[in-house]
Amino acid sequence: xxxxxxxxxxxxxxxxxxxxxxxxxxxxxxxxxxxxxxxxxxxxxxxxxxxxxxxxxxxxxxxxxxxxxxxxxxxxxxxxxxxxxxxxxxxxxxxxxxxxxxxxxxxxxxxxxxxxxxxxxxxxxxxxxxxxxxxxxxxxxxxxxxxxxxxxxxxxxxxxxxxxxxxxxxxxxxxxxxxxxxxxxxxxxxxxxxxxxxxxxxxxxxxxxxxxxxxxxxxxxxxxxxxxxxxxxxxxxxxxxxxxxxx
Amino acid sequence: xxxxxxxxxxxxxxxxxxxxxxxxxxxxxxxxxxxxxxxxxxxxxxxxxxxxxxxxxxxxxxxxxxxxxxxxxxxxxxxxxxxxxxxxxxxxxxxxxxxxxxxxxxxxxxxxxxxxxxxxxxxxxxxxxxxxxxxxxxxxxxxxxxxxxxxxxxxxxxxxxxxxxxxxxxxxxxxxxxxxxxxxxxxxxxxxxxxxxxxxxxxxxxxxxxxxxxxxxxxxxxxxxxxxxxxxxxxxxxxxxxxxxxx
DNA sequence: ACCTGAACACCGTTCAAGT
DNA sequence: ACCTGAACACCGTTCAAGT
Numbered sequence: 358x359x360x361x362x363x364x365x366x367x368x369x370x371x372x373x374x375x376x377x378x379x380x381x382x383x384x385x386x387x388x389x390x391x392x393x394x395x396x397x398x399x400x401x402x403x404x405x406x407x408x409x410x411x412x413x414x415x416x417x418x419x420x421x422x423x424x425x426x427x428x429x430x431x432x433x434x435x436x437x438x439x440x441x442x443x444x445x446x447x448x449x450x451x452x453x454x455x456x457x458x459x460x461x462x463x464x465x466x467x468x469x470x471x472x473x474x475x476x477x478x479x480x481x482x483x484x485x486x487x488x489x490x491x492x493x494x495x496x497x498x499x500x501x502x503x504x505x506x507x508x509x510x511x512x513x514x515x516x517x518x519x520x521x522x523x524x525x526x527x528x529x530x531x532x533x534x535x536x537x538x539x540x541x542x543x544x545x546x547x548x549x550x551x552x553x554x555x556x557x558x559x560x561x562x563x564x565x566x567x568x569x570x571x572x573x574x575x576x577x578x579x580x581x582x583x584x585x586x587x588x589x590x591x592x593x594x595x596x597x598x599x600x601x602x603x604x
Numbered sequence: 605x606x607x608x609x610x611x612x613x614x615x616x617x618x619x620x621x622x623x624x625x626x627x628x629x630x631x632x633x634x635x636x637x638x639x640x641x642x643x644x645x646x647x648x649x650x651x652x653x654x655x656x657x658x659x660x661x662x663x664x665x666x667x668x669x670x671x672x673x674x675x676x677x678x679x680x681x682x683x684x685x686x687x688x689x690x691x692x693x694x695x696x697x698x699x700x701x702x703x704x705x706x707x708x709x710x711x712x713x714x715x716x717x718x719x720x721x722x723x724x725x726x727x728x729x730x731x732x733x734x735x736x737x738x739x740x741x742x743x744x745x746x747x748x749x750x751x752x753x754x755x756x757x758x759x760x761x762x763x764x765x766x767x768x769x770x771x772x773x774x775x776x777x778x779x780x781x782x783x784x785x786x787x788x789x790x791x792x793x794x795x796x797x798x799x800x801x802x803x804x805x806x807x808x809x810x811x812x813x814x815x816x817x818x819x820x821x822x823x824x825x826x827x828x829x830x831x832x833x834x835x836x837x838x839x840x841x842x843x844x845x846x847x848x849x850x851x
Numbered sequence: 852a853c854c855t856g857a858a859c860a861c862c863g864t865t866c867a868a869g870t
Numbered sequence: 871a872c873c874t875g876a877a878c879a880c881c882g883t884t885c886a887a888g889t
Contacts (some may be wrong), residue, residue, distance in 0.1 A: 376684045405881060416852050425882065478729055479779050490819075490826060501816040508818065518825045522834060530777015533728050568746040571755065579737060587769060598841060651863060664873050672863065
């Protein structure tokens with residue numbers, strides 16, 4: 358599971374600055390960037406800060422990544438890669454149904470979104486490797502797997518493409534929303550110990566709801582987190598719909 | 605439909621730099637920012653560039669917006685505002701069904717996404733005014749309208765909240781995907797006349813599909829644009845599902 | 852081979868000063 | 871009241887130079 362091949366150390370999760378001496382590779386840089394964004398948010402990610410995080414002088418990074426955009430692309434790629442090299446644990450064999458495969462895939466992507474809510478939005482924003490393909494399953498390999506799994510289970514080409522669209526847009530919608538909610542709580546203060554400087558109207562985040570009676574009445578219910586139940590429900594519905602279309 | 609109230613001029617759409625002398629207000633700045641991003645993409649939006657665009661010295665903007673983040677927030681707000689002050693043209697009266705209202709709202713949001721595909725992703729990314737509320741209907745007024753319309757049509761509180769979640773996640777997913785596809789074609793070269801400098805692996809955007817036989821076979825079909833038909837279909841399905849839940 | 856110092860062009864933002 | 875010049879701290883990125 359994404360474990361470092363490193364020199365056998367006890368491998369505490371390493372919360373602080375990881376200036377350990379490891380030879381600095383593209384994978385290590387990308388992994389550090391993901392961890393950094395998980396902690397500090399995307400806006401805080403800077404080539405220079407990431408450099409010092411790695412105990413190195415920022416410009417060194419350019420030996421391994423072509424620039425900031427390439428770094429972001431690498432982060433998405435590394436996150437999505439888990440979806441095919443995952444050790445077959447839950448991976449469905451050729452005998453399993455396409456429903457089982459879509460369930461596995463959906464839960465895999467959801468796990469990514471929940472582990473890295475700050476990074477996940479990049480999946481929707483960054484341009485795909487193939488511009489004519491929609492983002493959410495960013496790896497071409499994953500899309501190929503998706504289509505071939507369905508076609509092998511009796512989908513026509515057209516229906517497989519339609520299923521890909523329906524599935525990916527469902528997944529993107531749900532998970533971006535979920536990630537946005539998770540991401541909100543995570544990066545409250547810019548720095549621990551720094552007073553939130555309420556210089557401007559920006560700060561007024563607790564809006565007054567006097568003009569919105571229903572919002573006030575439903576505030577508690579709206580903020581409840583039924584994310585998992587809602588996700589399962591919507592996924593079931595989608596699979597049912599795809600199944601109906603097959604007949 | 606979003607027409608300028610301007611001084612009666614022939615009103616060509618004004619493609620170039622709009623350095624006309626108008627007294628510079630928050631609304632004008634925000635509108636200029638939206639137009640700029642539509643033309644050049646979000647990454648190109650800079651306080652300094654927006655300043656010169658408006659024939660003004662960048663720092664002047666800070667009289668009207670609290671900073672870049674506030675500007676982005678203003679852009680989202682201005683785009684979403686169309687959804688309630690729209691001149692009731694298609695706005696449904698109290699006698700109409702909640703289905704008609706949701707249809708109207710969905711098409712309104714979709715129109716925004718299609719007109720401003722480069723700006724639309726901000727709706728999913730920027731933090732909401734109320735952190736416990738999910739983004740896609742960013743205006744609290746719109747959410748209030750949504751809930752009160754449904755409650756007035758016989759939804760219980762719980763069902764109205766569930767409907768809001770299902771509807772907003774559907775809408776966000778579909779429209780982010782659609783906007784991403786539209787946005788891809790729009791900003792191909794950084795500048796007209798500037799050669800795309802293929803300095804690095806970044807440039808290899810036309811991936812070779814030799815290892816992905818299904819992608820190659822379905823490339824044409826995958827890149828077809830059935831956005832409108834798919835949207836209508838999925839919206840119908842969602843409304844059916846909400847209706848089933850009512851019984 | 853791998854990292855760094857110094858430099859360049861460009862940011863966001865502040866603030867005293869102009870008109 | 872509204873805009874500007876100059877300045878500050880910080881970016882991304884390049885490249886000749888160090889080890």
